[in-house]
Amino acid sequence: VAYFHKNVSDQKLVAKFDNICRQWEGLKAGNPSPSFNAPDINGKMVSLSSLKGKYVYIDVWATWCGPCRGELPYMTKLEEQYAGKDIHFVSLSCDSNKSAWEKRVQKGDMKGIQLHLGTNSDFMQKYIINGIPRFILLDREGKIVKADAPRPSDPQTTKLFDELLKK
Known part of the structure; x- marks a missing residue:
């Protein structure tokens, strides 16, 4: 600087x-995370503040993104491994084509909280997201643990989760 x-x-x-x-x-x-408010597949709005009380692992992705799709099987494994634990898995789609996202989610093989953020997202701008996939980890109060968290395919992710969940 x-x-x-x-x-x-x-x-x-x-x-x-x-x-x-x-x-x-x-x-x-340690800083409070920028917020989001996005619809799920049924049109119900879900906000970041409604997820407080558990860790939140966010995947910002899109259906057209090859690396994003490549992480989906690893995300599913993580969600299964940590089912019933103190963590929400949230996938925020930045698809401009909402119907492509709906079609993908309706396949039924994606777990966790599936939300459509769209392309004009204040959340993405505040996180300076210029490329996807992008993973973000928040604590139980909605504060940033890692603004650029490891991918589900990275073995460091489970180590990080295990360490946090001990607290």
């Missing part, structure tokens, strides 16, 4: 840089 400020004199660039830095600061562990 100091190097940037020392070497860049264009005030518009400095302002943009400082804004991005403030955004990243807001995503530090």
